[in-house]
Amino acid sequence: MSEFDLIGRYFAALGPERSDVVLGVGDDCALLEIPAGQTLAVSIDTLASGVHFFADCDPEHIGHKSLAVGLSDLAAMGAEPAWATLALTLPESDENWIRAFATGFGRLASAHGMRLVGGDTTRGPLSVAVQVHGLVPTGAAIRRSGARPGEAIFVSGTLGDAGLALRRKLAGEPVAPELWHRLECPEPRVALGRHLRGIASAMIDLSDGLAGDLGHILAASAVGAELELERLPLTSWVAEVVAATDDWSLPLASGDDYELCFCVPPAHIPVVERLSETLGLTLTQVGWIRSDAGLDVRRPDGGQLRMPARGYDHFPAANDGAD
Amino acid sequence: MSEFDLIGRYFAALGPERSDVVLGVGDDCALLEIPAGQTLAVSIDTLASGVHFFADCDPEHIGHKSLAVGLSDLAAMGAEPAWATLALTLPESDENWIRAFATGFGRLASAHGMRLVGGDTTRGPLSVAVQVHGLVPTGAAIRRSGARPGEAIFVSGTLGDAGLALRRKLAGEPVAPELWHRLECPEPRVALGRHLRGIASAMIDLSDGLAGDLGHILAASAVGAELELERLPLTSWVAEVVAATDDWSLPLASGDDYELCFCVPPAHIPVVERLSETLGLTLTQVGWIRSDAGLDVRRPDGGQLRMPARGYDHFPAANDGAD
Incomplete structure (x- = not known):
């Protein structure tokens, strides 16, 4: 043929x-x-x-x-x-x-x-x-550059599942089929994106990890952000790993989630909550935008971690370490 | 970096x-x-x-x-x-x-x-x-499917130069810089294509060789064609190879020419001739469209060759031999 x-x-x-x-x-x-x-x-x-x-x-x-x-x-x-x-x-x-x-x-x-x-x-x-x-x-596209101080940062779905599936596969460990599915067959959040026109001020999809991808919004919008780790939406698979290791790199810096991260003015938060019910999709506020540059991550114990705002890099030789 | x-x-x-x-x-x-x-x-x-x-x-x-x-x-x-x-x-x-x-x-x-x-x-x-x-x-794009019996078939530039450059390189033979340039730095015929709106009835670019690419016009238009080999526009490099070997595969069936092949009603032939002067680009009638299916190629000695209408194929296992 x-x-x-x-x-x-x-x-x-x-x-x-x-x-x-x-x-x-x-x-x-x-x-x-x-x-x-x-x-x-x-x-x-x-x-x-x-x-x-x-x-x-x-x-x-x-x-x-x-x-x-x-x-x-x-x-x-x-x-x-x-x-x-x-x-x-x-x-x-x-x-x-x-x-x-x-x-x-x-x-x-x-x-x-x-x-x-x-x-x-x-x-x-x-x-x-x-x-x-x-x-x-025309005029309705949601860019990375529209985030403003005081806005809430939301993510859809759960974070780090694909990264955990990949980590287990590479280690030769068994991977639950549902977890594997998250890596191999991600569901793009098309309906959510469409519904967020006129509601979200800035948006990006999470292909390289929340810290790095949110970093792109922060850079494009010339703002900073605070994340609260205890707010991150995690499946029990990822939550167990984080609890056992105190390593947050899966939800913060692993690739292939293909969830959406978006910013909304406080007045729109109830709209997002209703949208979550309409779509049957978890939408979680994980932090907020501030005017001071940089990304601060608050740990559940009250500690704070300053993240380098970089995502997955296919040429890691000169990478500054966020992966 | x-x-x-x-x-x-x-x-x-x-x-x-x-x-x-x-x-x-x-x-x-x-x-x-x-x-x-x-x-x-x-x-x-x-x-x-x-x-x-x-x-x-x-x-x-x-x-x-x-x-x-x-x-x-x-x-x-x-x-x-x-x-x-x-x-x-x-x-x-x-x-x-x-x-x-x-x-x-x-x-x-x-x-x-x-x-x-x-x-x-x-x-x-x-x-x-x-x-x-x-x-x-809107409505002005020139498709492969518009060729009609009685129309003239033209090609731009010269045929087979890139194929000859490739053949010589593969054989370890020297390649003239101008010939090599035809393979590595083809000049897309953008101005010609734009000027042929309203003049050409059908068009294709020659990436896989004249016989195969013209074959796509013939199939899409449900017509046939005759080509006259002695009309084919050849540089002296290609003409010498053809004269020495009586092998016409370079101008008919080698890839990477990136010239345009197009069909025009007879009434438009003078327009094409003027366009050639305007653009400083050789445009040569090489045959004509007929209603009978198939592609017949007339040799300079009056003989005839029936070509399989196929171009270069990246998966040649089941190829029918046109390359």
């Missing part, structure tokens, strides 16, 4: 048909219509074998996660998913692998009304680059 | 500032405004080390070519370049390499008024995925 056949068979029709796709897979470019009053939001991410997933990872999960990370970026702007493109690098033409990958990718695309409109397949070490395209009403 | 620093320093401001970039590099998504009456054209392509370029290739040329292949796709639709995103996978954090790559990428972006608006850097085997975004007046 040749490259052209593979692309044609499995990637020609992933996700629902959309009337704004003038021309999809199969020409030099896809042609897309942006409605009046909407701004285009785009993000590109690569998942590489051995860096972002294990070489023996279920290809259906690779398909899911390679789109999920982009959907999480759209969520973090409050954008509505629309279209995706896919640059897939594969060591060999393995039809079973491609079918499973397309299944995972297509299922998540369909769940979010997103259509695959173009792609490229190359031979080489396994790697997946996905660009997502979303739409957001 | 960490990943964040690298991205920040070299990729934050490549290409000219554009007023339609609401938000560029540095948030979860870039935010882009599409003017009323314009359709968005997008294409993604990966260049991988050892597949699309040699591992020791000048990084400035890799930067150039990784954007050029996308610009060539925009040209083939008649679209105007607007924005690019970049997913860069690097084995190590090498500042000299990144600076040179950014120089090559940025110079070509600036030449076409294109801004880099987002990216992702990952550690892994060297690979570059670039998505290009262009604008084309």
Whole structure:
């Protein structure tokens, strides 16, 4: 089966048909219509074998996660998913692998009304680059730069589960299936992001750990923040590790949570609480924005830890130690 | 120097500032405004080390070519370049390499008024995925599917130079610098593509060889074609190889030409001739579209060759032999 056949068979029709796709897979470019009053939001991410997933990872999960990370970026702007493109690098033409990958990718695309409109397949070490395209009403996108002193900092879901799954896998320890699922099949918080338009002042998705990613909001907004560790939403798996070790690096500085971190003025806190009920998704206030620069983290015993505001770094040689 | 620093320093401001970039590099998504009456054209392509370029290739040329292949796709639709995103996978954090790559990428972006608006850097085997975004007046994009019987088939520039450069390099033979340049630094025919709106009925860029790429136009348009080999525009380098070997695979079926192949009704042939003078770019009629399916190639001696209409295939196991 040749490259052209593979692309044609499995990637020609992933996700629902959309009337704004003038021309999809199969020409030099896809042609897309942006409605009046909407701004285009785009993000590109690569998942590489051995860096972002294990070489023996279920290809259906690779398909899911390679789109999920982009959907999480759209969520973090409050954008509505629309279209995706896919640059897939594969060591060999393995039809079973491609079918499973397309299944995972297509299922998540369909769940979010997103259509695959173009792609490229190359031979080489396994790697997946996905660009997502979303739409957001003009002026309504939620940036990193809007946080103001006195605002509450919220996170969705729970923190550190994916990091714990990875740590256990690397140590050869058993990993509970639900915990493993958090690492391999993250659920991007698209509906939450959309509902936070007009409510959140700043937002980011947690791909590199709360301390580092919140640090990006602080830098972009020219503010500081305080976090209270006892407020962090933890599953019992992560809570047990923290209790046993007094090491907070899992919820503060491990990657792949794909939860949203956002800031809201105090007047909007009740709206966030109602939103949590509407969506059936835990939303937890973990701290607040202040005018003084830096990120201070209060320990449950009253102690304080000054965090370097850096996230996961793929080139750690000169890293300053936050990972 | 960490990943964040690298991205920040070299990729934050490549290409000219554009007023339609609401938000560029540095948030979860870039935010882009599409003017009323314009359709968005997008294409993604990966260049991988050892597949699309040699591992020791000048990084400035890799930067150039990784954007050029996308610009060539925009040209083939008649679209105007607007924005690019970049997913860069690097084995190590090498500042000299990144600076040179950014120089090559940025110079070509600036030449076409294109801004880099987002990216992702990952550690892994060297690979570059670039998505290009262009604008084309709604309804004016030139697709593969518009060719009609009786139309003339044109190509820009000359064919087979990049293929000859590659063949000589692989054989350890000397390669003239101008010939090598055709392989490493192709010039996407963006102005030509834009001028052919309303004139060409169908268009494709030649990335995999004339026979295979024209075959995509034929399949999409449900027509056939005849090519006359003696009309093919060849440099003296390629003409000498063909004369010595009677092997036409260089101009017909070697990759990386990045010229445009397009079809025009006979009434528009004089327009194309004037356009050639205006742009200072050779535009050559190489055949014509017919209603009977298939691609027939007439040899200079009057003989005929029936070509399998396939291009370069990265998974050649089941390839039917056109490469």
